[in-house]
Amino acid sequence: MVKKAIKFSILVAVLTFISLGFTSKKEANVLKNTSKKNTKSSELFTVNPTDDSSFQEAPIPFTGQSYLGFKEAVAFKESQGNYFVVNTLGYLGKYQFGKATLEMIGIYNPQAFLNNPKLQEKAFEANASRNKWILRKDIQRSVGKQINGVIVTESGILAAAHLAGPGSVKKYLRSGGKQGFSDAYGTTVKYYMKRFAGYDVSSIKANRKAKARV
Incomplete structure (x- = not known):
């Protein structure tokens, strides 16, 4: 046994x-x-055009309606969350920043920025704070209204500002959607307004002088 x-x-x-x-x-x-x-730390990333009526893309993973969910959803749309990507037009990182925007929030070394995920997160926060300050009156006036069939929300406005810049968003809102904007890949303010509506971005504080610091 x-x-x-x-x-x-x-x-x-x-x-x-x-x-x-x-x-x-x-x-x-x-x-x-x-x-x-x-x-692959500097591969090219090509974004497909996003015509509102005809383009179909993979759904953005849902990570909640909080600020974290908001920024991760924007990041997925911009770069699929890749910190080290550079697109065909030279936009950098997880959130696809242009060099001019980086300089406005105090970043002058694009390569160092690309290699620093923590700085990229701080850059998104600073840019959102700055955009919220610039658009503060438009947020007060426009949230809850319907423009071009889309209900305007604060998160939609801030996402569109990340795409097009606060000036373009201001023109879009104040013209009732008549003055539109689309980037080089065909992505529109209306599309971002709709795509990123309904997130809680109240934690983003409006700050005209916001800078990215690590």
Whole structure:
């Protein structure tokens, strides 16, 4: 009886070892593939045109209606959340900042910015704060109204300002949607207003002099 128990234990041990060996090999392949993907630090990223009526894109992952959910949703639309990407027009990072916008929030070294995820998060916060200050009166006047079939929300306004700049959003709102804007890939203010409506962005404080600091 003892001999049978010993043989059984040995068999279990051998099978367990073999199983672990296969699992480790599989995990190693996954890690290897993941590592390859993460080493591309300055690849080009092409955004497809987003014509409101005809373009169909993958849904943005839902991460809640909070500020965190808002910025992660914008990041996914801009770059699929990739900190190290540069698009075909030279826009940088997770939130696809242009160099001129970076300079307005105190960042003068684009390469250092691209290699610093923490600074990129601070840049998004600073830019949103600055845009909220510039658009504060338009937010008060326009939230709750319907323009071009889209209910205006504060988060929609701030997302559109990230895309087009606060000046373009101001013109869009004050003209009742007649003065539109689309970027080089065909993405419009209306599209961002609709896409990013309904998030709670009350934690973003309006600040005319907001700067990105780490």
